[in-house]
Amino acid sequence: MDLHALVRTLHSGNIHINIHQGRQLHLVFLKAxxxxxxxxxxxxxxxxxxxLGSINEARRLFxxxxxxxxxxWSTLMQAYIxxxxxxxxxxxxxxxxxxxxxxxxxxxxxxxxxGDLDVAHSLFSAMPQRSELVWNSMIHALLLFRDMNLDPLEVVHRDSFVLATVLGACAELVALNCGKQVHARVLVDGVELDKVMCSSLVxxxxxxxxxxxxxxxxxxxxxxxxxxxxxxVSGYANAGRMREARxxxxxxxxxxxxLWNSVISGYVSNSEELEALALFNKMRRNGVRADISTLANILSATSTLLMNDIVVASALLDAYSKCQSPYDACKLFSELKAYDTIMLNTMITLYSNCGRIEDAKSxxxxxPSKTLISWNSILVGLTQNACPGEADEFSFSSVLSACASKSSLELGEQVFAKVITIGLESNQIISTSLVDFYCKCGFVELGRKVFDGMIKTDEVSWNTMLIGYATNGYGTEALTLFTEMGYASVRPSAVTFTGVLSxxxxxxxVEEGRNLFHAMKHNYNISPGIEHYSCMVDLFAxxxxxxEAMDIIEEIPFQADANMWLSVLRGCISHGNKNLGKKAAERIIQFDPENSSAYIQLSNILATSEDWEGSGQVRELMREMHVQKTPGCSWADC
Structure with a gap:
């Protein structure tokens, strides 16, 4: 039984799955x-x-x-509703x-x-943040009040809780005239001005x-x-009248x-941060315990005073996140003039945890630059918010490439585990990225195992494995794979020859490289690029x-660069070819006049040839050019 296919079936949309099939899937997944x-x-x-309306089974699963x-939680709550x-x-x-x-x-x-306005009002009042959807719900309360006014027989139901709920809706919508009508109804009906009604009116x-x-x-x-x-107090604060609030x-x-929090919050919202901090100190002296709301306001005041300090801003964002104050974190983030990668990663995680996946994606x-943590955060966010389809093959391929560039084996394998959970492990693009990942981390055998297990391969897959062999020093294996590539009827490209020549x-x-370079030009009609010529010059040197190295340099249809002459210089030093070494060093200096190692090697070559005058002239030229030897560097670094 293909478990991955079943997982994909469940993810792709379950509108055609009946309850019997759902139970079978449940059993299979449970056993696995x-x-x-x-x-x-x-x-x-x-x-x-x-x-499917199977509430009991949903609750048991939950x-x-x-x-x-x-x-x-939201899925089960919606099921009950x-x-x-x-x-x-x-x-x-x-x-x-x-x-x-x-x-x-x-x-x-x-x-x-x-029509259960008592509960709706209680929930509405307790909400930390209200959206347009909630306002629409409260508009329903206003419509209900209108209907009650039209029917005199409904007066008995106009108690303080119902009217308080409607007043709450008027307050959120800033519906002054409508609210005054409600207040008038309170007076006409003789509704008691109790604590609930009083606070609602105020x-x-x-x-x-x-x-x-x-x-x-x-x-x-x-x-x-x-x-x-x-x-x-909040009303005065919102109007900027902090003296009256105080x-x-x-x-x-x-x-x-x-009440302490209301005044502190008022000071913060009116840009009187120092007053907020002073009142907070007084609050502590009076022995009043600060809560999360207090700390959030003080953090906001501190953040405003230290807004230009990106380190402090980053720490504040992290603190808001840990205090479960997403609104304050978002407010701070919107006011910042500059961001670093750590702050952006924090906001991706925070938005994802709040269900605001679109903001996280934005x-x-x-x-400007994404780290491994950035990729991991967005992929976790997409899967947590039931958007596995958006965590697609290209996203996973990119994050695996990022892991490979940093040789982060553990994180890369965590990413691949997520790939398996959404059924993309057999995807050709992801498998190729995994081959590249393992090879760049030095686990060539694991890369080959993934390559051999691929259902379908293409030129990119073969080239990735071949380059993996080449960069890890598996020369014989790379040549064998190149031969297998021909048996598989995959035509090599310029990239292929870069890998095999490397x-x-x-x-x-040497002999194998010479033959392959010839075949590249004459059998496959591929014009060599600078990377192919560089490989051959280095191989011969x-x-x-x-x-032969010099023949290649003469053959190049464009000018040889400093790296090619560097290969020649290294070979000359290893094999004691002073004459050619002198020429190579001179060419390197032409291309890179500040390459101190080339000057030193040229001076040494002249000295060993007993050309003391020439050696001294090179040293003098270094001084005139203000070229200094880099401490701790040798000729190999030139």
């Missing part, structure tokens, strides 16, 4: 241990059960999952360890549309900018609670942490075949 190792597969199966994420079990969904939400924006929005919308008028009305309500209520005071705060005996795509060069296979 895939559900315990791949949260993505488990989530897809959970999604399938939810779509309870058996060794690891869950926000997608797992679809089956009419709103209360069960709400209970599940309360136990959710890391609530994301989607789960909040889903529940507010569900209870608002069902919050409404405060957010709508009518602070005089908000202040009057606080003044006429005998037993005003701290929520109303907080709403008034006056209200100072008039409260023993303010709670929420940062990743616009990064193998001959590294292993001193290493072997002491200077006549």
């Amino acid at each position: 241990g895939i559900l315990s190792s791949s949260i993505t597969v488990a989530n897809r199966l959970l999604q399938l059960y939810s779509r 309870d058996e999952m060794p690891q869950t994420n926000a997608f797992s 679809n089956s009419g079990q709103r209360d069960t969904s709400l209970n599940l939400f309360f136990t959710m360890p890391h609530k994301n924006h989607y789960s909040w929005t889903m529940l507010v919308s569900t209870f608002a549309k069902a 919050n409404f008028y405060g957010k709508c900018g009518d602070l005089d009305s908000a202040s009057r309500i606080v003044g006429i209520v005998k037993d005003v609670d701290e929520f109303s005071v907080c709403a008034l 006056r209200v705060f100072d008039g409260v005996v023993g303010p709670c942490s929420v 940062i990743f795509n616009n990064m 193998a001959c060069d590294h292993c001193g296979l 290493r072997a002491g075949c200077f006549a």
Whole structure:
């Protein structure tokens, strides 16, 4: 049974899978241990059960999952909602360890549309961040209020909780006239101005900018609670009237942490960071315990004061992330004038964890340079957010190439493990990248094992394996593979000959290199490039075949570069050819006048030939040209 094919079937879309087939898949994955190792597969199966209305099976699968994420919780909650079990969904939400924006929005919308405004209002008030979707849910509450006004028989249902919910919607929408109608209804119906109604009215008028009305309500209520005071302080802060906000705060005996936070937050939002820090110090002296909200505000104040310090900004982003304050992190990130790679990687992870995968992708795509951590972060984000299709063959191929360039074996194998979980391990592009990865990490045998296991190969695959052999000193194996390439009817290209000639060069296979270079030109009609000529010059010079090396240099249709003459110089030093060595050193100096090693080698060659005057002239020329020998470098570095 092809497990990878089954995984691909589940990932490709499960609209045609029935409950019987779903149970069979569940059993196969369970026996194979895939559900315990791949949260993505488990989530897809959970999604399938939810779509089919198999709530009990979905819940059993969820309870058996060794690891869950926000997608797992939201999927099960949606399943309960679809089956009419709103209360069960709400209970599940309360136990959710890391609530994301989607789960909040889903529940507010569900209870608002069902007319359960008490729960909708409670959830709406507790939300850390509200989107347009949630506002639309609260608009539903306004429409409900309108319908109630049209029907006098519904007056009995216009209690303080319902009216408070509508006031909350008016506040979020800054609907002053509508809110005043609600306030009038409160007075006409004789609704008690209790703590809930008082705080709702103060919050409404405060957010709508009518602070005089908000202040009057606080003044006429005998037993005003701290929520109303907080709403008034927040209103003053939002209007930039921090003196009045502070006056209200100072008039409260023993303010709670929420009120302290309201004033501190007001100072921060009005760019009075020093006042915020001073009040925070006073808060600590009074023995009031700071919470995450307090720390987030102080971090924001500190970040503004130190905005130009990129190291501090990076640390603050990390702190916000660990404090589970994505809104503050995003706000800080949007205000920064400069970023480093660490900060961008942090934001990719943070956006991914919040379900904002499009924002994560945007940062990743616009990064000027991507590290291994960047690639790993975006791939993890795509798989966590059930977007395995976007973590495609080219993405995985690129990150494997990045791992190869850094010789990061462990991370590369982690990436390939992700490839297996989404069923792309047999992909030709990814397999070729894996061959390249293993060879560049020095594990040529593993690279060959992957190559031999490829279902389909092409010229790129063969060239990758051949170059892997060449760069690791496997000259004989490279030549054997070149022969096998011909048997497989794969025509070699210029890249192929670069690899096989390089193998001959590294292993001193002069005769083989000579024959291949001839075949390249005359049998395959491939015009040699500078890389092919360079290989041959180096091969002949290493072997002491200077006549042939010089023939190659003379044959080149363009001018030989410093690297070719460097190969000649090295060969001359190894084999004691002083005359040609002198010529090579002179040519290197022509191409690179600041190459100190070439000057020194030329001086040494002249000295060993007892041309002391010439040797001295070279040293004098170095001084005139201000060329200095690089400490710790030898002729091999020239």
